[in-house]
Amino acid sequence: MPSPSVIDQIDLATIEQQLGRLPRGLVRVAWRCADGHPGVVVTEPRLPDGTPFPTLYYLTCPLAVAGASTLEAQGVMTEMTARLADDEPLAEQYRQAHESYLAERRALGVVPEIDHVSAGGMPTRVKCLHVLVAHALAAGPGVNPLGDEAVAKLRDFPFGQCLGER
Numbered sequence: 001m002p003s004p005s006v007i008d009q010i011d012l013a014t015i016e017q018q019l020g021r022l023p024r025g026l027v028r029v030a031w032r033c034a035d036g037h038p039g040v041v042v043t044e045p046r047l048p049d050g051t052p053f054p055t056l057y058y059l060t061c062p063l064a065v066a067g068a069s070t071l072e073a074q075g076v077m078t079e080m081t082a083r084l085a086d087d088e089p090l091a092e093q094y095r096q097a098h099e100s101y102l103a104e105r106r107a108l109g110v111v112p113e114i115d116h117v118s119a120g121g122m123p124t125r126v127k128c129l130h131v132l133v134a135h136a137l138a139a140g141p142g143v144n145p146l147g148d149e150a151v152a153k154l155r156d157f158p159f160g161q162c163l164g165e166r
Contacts, residue, residue: 005029011038018060024048027108030057030138034164039064040134045111052113056105057134064137067157068129071150080126080146090145091123097144098123101135120147 005028007015015023015038025044033039039061047053059065071077084091101118120131129150136147155163 005032007038007041014038015041015060018062023060025053031134033061033162035162037061037162039162040138042108042138045105045109045114052111054105054114054117054119055131055134056101056108056119057131057138059130059134059137061159061162063157063159063162064133064154065130067154067159068133068150070157071153072129076150076153077121077126077129080149081121084124084126093145095123097135097147100139100143104139 007026007029011029012023012026015026018038023041023043025047027042027044029038029040030042031038031040039059041058041060042056043053043058045053045056059068084094098118101122102116105118106115119128120135121127122132126132126146132144132147133150133154134147136144136151139147141148151163154160
């Protein structure tokens, strides 16, 4: 897992502003933009109210969220899912990303209801680029191939400025 990054009161206020609501189940900041603002947070696998929450890495940066939404609207998820059916090496890397995601979440606690469910459609399809982008940013390049592709596409959006030298 990435090294921990404490969530201080400034981060908490920033994340609340980014989301437009009070965040729940925060563990730490997993990725920060080039300016140091939180961009991806780690959430508990079970929220404080007891709800299972499969999304370990949650994208908070508004520019990244908007960019991922635009890519989804452009049909990127459908194209990526089709490639998974035709490209066995890509499908295997994506399955490995799924297993990595599960292991990272289990390190925070096992929640039986979601134990074998990762997020974003992994391991067989792409249903949420926001999750894949968050995973790729938090885990670093080479862990989630489709998340890495989506991050690369986001370089052409305003979010590109947040990536810095990544």
